[in-house]
């Protein structure tokens with residue numbers, strides 16, 4: 001059985017003021033060696049663009065693109081977030097190598113001495129016939145295969161870079177394969193997240209498969225406690241837990257995430273480390289989730305994590321095939337369908 005998860009949720013793009021104030025803040029960072037010009041970006045006049053736009057096909061405006069605003073020697077970036085999962089976006093369309101090293105990404109993501117973000121995302125030229133390539137560094141400098149909220153931010157950033165109006169979509173090469181985000185008329189971004197991978201060795205996890213090739217509600221000892229875990233890859237690895245010995249339904253607000261999260265992330269049964277979702281079942285269509293992300297720690301939301309949560313919930317019999325996953329600030333609605 002094939003399962004496909006689709007997420008479509010509101011996403012916030014940067015305002016003129018956000019971008020300008022980030023640029024002003026950054027030069028004060030004592031560890032920064034990447035100067036940012038103290039000037040306010042000028043955005044294309046949207047009313048002029050709108051006068052010639054079609055809602056069917058994206059149109060490009062000849063007016064100022066992001067690249068035109070670049071000055072040599074400065075790193076230009078935009079800051080986006082999806083439900084509070086925040087990223088620094090870098091226009092890298094002119095090179096196949098990321099403009100910023102993993103080490104520099106760690107500095108940029110620092111919430112006190114850098115810009116502050118859960119990761120840095122690069123818009124690179126497409127490969128294998130795709131329009132673009134997305135690469136991402138987590139805030140610890142590691143490189144994940146895929147990021148659900150990140151690819152939605154990526155889509156909005158590309159629309160801004162290319163000055164695309166109306167509904168449109170493009171093809172993106174990612175470490176998890178081809179992804180096709182769709183920017184909708186209302187500005188939301190919908191992403192078909194593809195089929196989840198359940199085969200234990202492909203997630204990857206060393207836990208023995210107990211349901212066909214998959215690991216479903218298996219016992220895992222973490223910090224001396226037996227947790228029941230289901231392992232899912234959405235291109236990146238996820239370990240989803242709904243219960244532990246002595247507590248059949250987790251109360252996620254009571255978890256000490258910063259203590260327990262790293263113990264899952266670095267557990268020996270996860271050779272590529274793992275993202276972990278702690279989930280409380282509120283109803284068959286309402287799951288409350290807190291996430292500890294591989295390479296980024298506790299984040300406010302996680303797109304691949306929301307999808308993995310619903311896949312695991314269906315496998316464990318906690319939920320229907322569509323529902324909402326409530327995270328710290330917002331909800332993601334996830335729909336699983338057969339392909």
Ligand SMILES: N[C@@H](CCC[C@H](N)C(=O)O)C(=O)O
Pocket residue numbers: 085138143144145146147148149150236237275293294295296299301302303304305
């Ligand atoms: N927040 C992301 C996932 C980002 C990658 C993750 N930290 C990993 O290392 O796999 C999302 O929205 O999916």
